[in-house]
Amino acid sequence: MALPASLLLLADSRLPAGGHAHSGGLEPAAEAGAVTDLPTLTAFLRGRLATTGLVAAALSAAACGHAARTRGGDGGDGGLGGHEGWSVLDAETDARMPSPAGRRASRAQGRSLLRAVREMSPHPALDALAAFSAPHHPLVLGAAVAVTGGSPADAASIGAYGAVTGPASAAVRLLGLDPLAVHRALAELAPQVDAVAAEAAGHARGDPRDLPAASAPALDIFAELHLQANLRLFES
Amino acid sequence: MTRHYTARAAVRAELGAGGRTRLATLRSDGPYALRAAPDAVYLVGAAAGPLGGDELHLRLDVAAGAALAVRSVASALLLPGDGESGAHVRAAVGPGGHLDLAFEPAVAAAGSHHRSVTEIALADGATLRWREELVLGRHGEPPGRYTARVDVTHGGDPVLRHELRLPDRTLQASGAVLGGARCTGSVLLVGPGLAKEAHAAEGLAVMPLAGPGVLVTALAADSAALRRRLVHGESLARAAVDTAENTPAGTGQTPAVRFS
Amino acid sequence: MGANHDHDPHPAPPARGRALRLGVGGPVGSGKTALVAALCRTLRDDLRLAVVTNDIYTTEDADFLRRNAVLSDDRIAAVRTGCCPHTAIRDDISANLDAVESLERRHAPLDLVIVESGGDNLTATFSRGLVDRQIFVLDVSGGDKVPRKGGPGVSGADLLVVNKTDLAPLVGADLGVMDRDAAQVRRGKPVIFSSLRERPGAPEVAGWVRSVLAETHEARSAAGTPRPAVAPGAP
Numbered sequence: 001m002a003l004p005a006s007l008l009l010l011a012d013s014r015l016p017a018g019g020h021a022h023s024g025g026l027e028p029a030a031e032a033g034a035v036t037d038l039p040t041l042t043a044f045l046r047g048r049l050a051t052t053g054l055v056a057a058a059l060s061a062a063a064c065g066h067a068a069r070t071r072g073g074d075g076g077d078g079g080l081g082g083h084e085g086w087s088v089l090d091a092e093t094d095a096r097m098p099s100p101a102g103r104r105a106s107r108a109q110g111r112s113l114l115r116a117v118r119e120m121s122p123h124p125a126l127d128a129l130a131a132f133s134a135p136h137h138p139l140v141l142g143a144a145v146a147v148t149g150g151s152p153a154d155a156a157s158i159g160a161y162g163a164v165t166g167p168a169s170a171a172v173r174l175l176g177l178d179p180l181a182v183h184r185a186l187a188e189l190a191p192q193v194d195a196v197a198a199e200a201a202g203h204a205r206g207d208p209r210d211l212p213a214a215s216a217p218a219l220d221i222f223a224e225l226h227l228q229a230n231l232r233l234f235e236s
Numbered sequence: 237m238t239r240h241y242t243a244r245a246a247v248r249a250e251l252g253a254g255g256r257t258r259l260a261t262l263r264s265d266g267p268y269a270l271r272a273a274p275d276a277v278y279l280v281g282a283a284a285g286p287l288g289g290d291e292l293h294l295r296l297d298v299a300a301g302a303a304l305a306v307r308s309v310a311s312a313l314l315l316p317g318d319g320e321s322g323a324h325v326r327a328a329v330g331p332g333g334h335l336d337l338a339f340e341p342a343v344a345a346a347g348s349h350h351r352s353v354t355e356i357a358l359a360d361g362a363t364l365r366w367r368e369e370l371v372l373g374r375h376g377e378p379p380g381r382y383t384a385r386v387d388v389t390h391g392g393d394p395v396l397r398h399e400l401r402l403p404d405r406t407l408q409a410s411g412a413v414l415g416g417a418r419c420t421g422s423v424l425l426v427g428p429g430l431a432k433e434a435h436a437a438e439g440l441a442v443m444p445l446a447g448p449g450v451l452v453t454a455l456a457a458d459s460a461a462l463r464r465r466l467v468h469g470e471s472l473a474r475a476a477v478d479t480a481e482n483t484p485a486g487t488g489q490t491p492a493v494r495f496s
Numbered sequence: 497m498g499a500n501h502d503h504d505p506h507p508a509p510p511a512r513g514r515a516l517r518l519g520v521g522g523p524v525g526s527g528k529t530a531l532v533a534a535l536c537r538t539l540r541d542d543l544r545l546a547v548v549t550n551d552i553y554t555t556e557d558a559d560f561l562r563r564n565a566v567l568s569d570d571r572i573a574a575v576r577t578g579c580c581p582h583t584a585i586r587d588d589i590s591a592n593l594d595a596v597e598s599l600e601r602r603h604a605p606l607d608l609v610i611v612e613s614g615g616d617n618l619t620a621t622f623s624r625g626l627v628d629r630q631i632f633v634l635d636v637s638g639g640d641k642v643p644r645k646g647g648p649g650v651s652g653a654d655l656l657v658v659n660k661t662d663l664a665p666l667v668g669a670d671l672g673v674m675d676r677d678a679a680q681v682r683r684g685k686p687v688i689f690s691s692l693r694e695r696p697g698a699p700e701v702a703g704w705v706r707s708v709l710a711e712t713h714e715a716r717s718a719a720g721t722p723r724p725a726v727a728p729g730a731p
Contacts, residue, residue, distance in 0.1 A: 001381060004382065014587070014588075016588040016589065016590055017587075017588070017590055018585065018588060018590035018591045018594075019588075020576070020577075020578045020580055020583050020584070020587075020588050021575070021576050021577055021580075021584060021588075021591050022576040025412060029411050029412065032438075034411030034415050035411050041410055043409055043410045043411060043412075044410055044411040045412075046406055046407070046410055047406070047407050047410025047411065047412035047413035048410075048412040050401065050407055050413075051401070051407070051413055052412075058240075091393060091394055091447075092394055092397070094445070094446035094447070095394035095395060095396055095397045095445075095446070095447065096395075096397050097446075098396065098398065098399075098443045098445055098451040098453070099434070099441065099443050100434050100443060100444055101434065103446060108591070108594065112590035112591065112593075112594060115590060115593070118592065124349055166307075170578065170579075173578065173579040173580070174579065180394075184265065190693060191662065209387070209394065209397075211397075212399065213385060213387075213397035213399040214399045214400075214401050215398050215399055215400060216412050216413045216421050217400075217412075217413065217414060217422075217453045217454075217455055218411060218412055218413055218414060218415040218417075218455060219412050219413070219460045220441050220443065220453050221436055221439065221440065221441040221453060221455065223441075224434045224435070224436030224441045224443065225436040225437075225441075227434070227436075231552060232576055233552065233576055233577070233578060233579050234576050234578045234579075235575075235576045235578075235591065
């Protein structure tokens with residue numbers, strides 16, 4: 001099936017949605033010496049993908065499913081739709097992000113993404129999310145995929161892909177790693193990105209309470225340590 | 237072939253006369269031998285393990301206003317066997333009740349394959365202290381496969397959904413997950429009067445949740461260092477309760493459990 | 497010094513009811529932070545101000561602004577740019593927009609929000625989606641050939657500030673050459689020579705800012721939109 005350009009736009013790192021200033025924990029990990037070179041970066045990306053990447057992808061898929069069921073903004077599926085459904089997903093996202101810094105980063109990126117996609121594709125489903133002053137990023141991504149005609153599987157793919165490309169780009173900028181070598185590592189990770197996206201998409205129609213909750217203790221600690229650093233080049 | 241256990245143990249604590257907690261139910265089963273002591277109910281390892289193939293269930297009910305502490309006398313050595321072993325804890329705490337659930341560390345021995353599932357439903361106004369510690373492998377051996385998920389709700393709303401998935405050594409070694417640490421653990425406190433500000437140090441984070449709780453997460457090279465970090469983190473998590481108007485409701489102290 | 501000119505790339509005044517957004521950009525070390533601090537000192541008594549900084553922002557920088565700008569901490573927001581200062585003010589302005597909007601919400605109404613870019617090279621320029629007007633700051637120690645080289649910042653900014661003119665004799669920079677070259681690449685848009693050592697309040701730049709504010713208020717009035725609650729003070 002041909003890749004729709006509207007979805008490619010959402011996956012593009014040039015989308016003006018604030019992603020360039022977030023390292024996904026890479027900056028504090030590098031500061032702590034946990035990521036120094038290509039092998040340690042690859043291990044970091046694998047770990048992030050399998051944990052917060054899986055959770056974000058699953059939340060995006062669930063949000064996409066929710067938005068698709070309530071397209072038109074009338075909450076036509078009787079009670080689940082609209083604001084109440086988003087509140088449930090918002091609380092389920094919070095419960096999977098113990099780090100306050102992590103929650104703030106997710107909400108800051110969600111707010112930026114929502115601004116961009118409302119400009120690109122105005123839609124009542126996005127207006128419903130705007131009722132939250134800063135909705136979580138995976139929820140906005142899922143809604144954006146839905147309003148551009150994509151499926152929960154598409155949302156999961158873009159979510160999982162972004163979970164590794166963001167920190168990889170930050171590593172190139174912070175550590176001066178060879179961008180070609182980093183992209184070789186990303187290419188080698190591609191099958192695992194697809195596998196995580198497939199697992200995440202499988203949860204799109206289920207009960208939001210049962211969504212994956214894979215945690216990354218080191219990322220949580222880094223997220224908080226980052227706020228104490230005297231010098232921060234990335235927001236998160 | 238190894239003999240498999242399917243055990244179903246249960247404890248029910250109720251508020252008795254004079255405001256003391258009494259144990260209405262104390263049911264041991266198989267390897268889950270329970271003993272009531274003045275300070276807590278102890279899980280006494282009546283057999284090694286769990287081993288692969290064992291399924292252990294522990295049901296905890298804390299009625300309104302009652303307080304229950306549950307401990308174990310020794311660490312649980314997770315051993316290989318016939319397939320996956322499972323440990324399931326389901327707890328319900330009524331309004332004004334308090335549960336303090338803190339087992340000694342689980343040690344994932346080489347070749348083990350264990351899955352732990354903990355579900356804690358707190359009614360409005362119920363409070364919780366929950367601790368989990370994991371040691372990946374006995375000294376000098378590679379760890380087994382381990383997954384643990386905890387789901388905690390308060391008045392029906394999710395407070396924490398937290399899963400540790402360690403299907404292989406890749407994630408243990410990843411700088412994003414355990415950063416090579418052999419030990420990891422958490423303490424979750426739910427209740428009023430806890431710290432509002434996060435704290436972090438090497439191998440430790442104290443994280444106020446979006447809901448009414450604080451999660452302390454630690455990484456360490458050995459179990460003694462892990463415990464020290466968790467104890468320190470827990471004291472920071474309670475640091476906000478020092479003001480007079482901010483009295484801890486049950487989470488501030490290990491509750492005295494008195495049995496009549 | 498009038499702020500109006502024939503080649504204004506920002507024909508539209510700020511949207512109704514919000515503060516004027518002013519970008520301050522320029523190379524590393526040209527004195528952006530010191531200029532922002534000077535503007536705050538000079539303007540804070542009669543304008544309601546807030547600052548967004550994109551520079552590498554350490555506690556030292558915060559202390560500097562706190563000591564020198566006399567703005568309270570909650571009127572200064574720091575944006576991290578992920579090692580790409582030009583991206584944050586030009587290609588992906590969302591973090592800056594969020595910072596500006598949250599300052600405007602918290603301190604409404606504001607007259608002026610200054611967005612200071614991170615130190616960058618001569619190609620850096622602010623997006624029109626982020627700021628209404630922009631100042632580009634050079635200093636004489638970069639050499640008197642810099643204005644001739646041009647670049648989007650030097651040639652396109654609404655105001656070019658050539659800073660640290662007191663150093664010109666020491667570094668052998670010819671201010672006359674800089675003035676002539678700047679006038680040529682800027683097609684008549686204003687240039688101000690400034691020395692914070694000699695005139696710590698940057699009065700010429702502050703005057704330009706006031707004239708821009710007055711002009712946007714006139715444009716708003718002409719368009720039938722109300723003035724902010726407090727008019728900018730006269731210079």
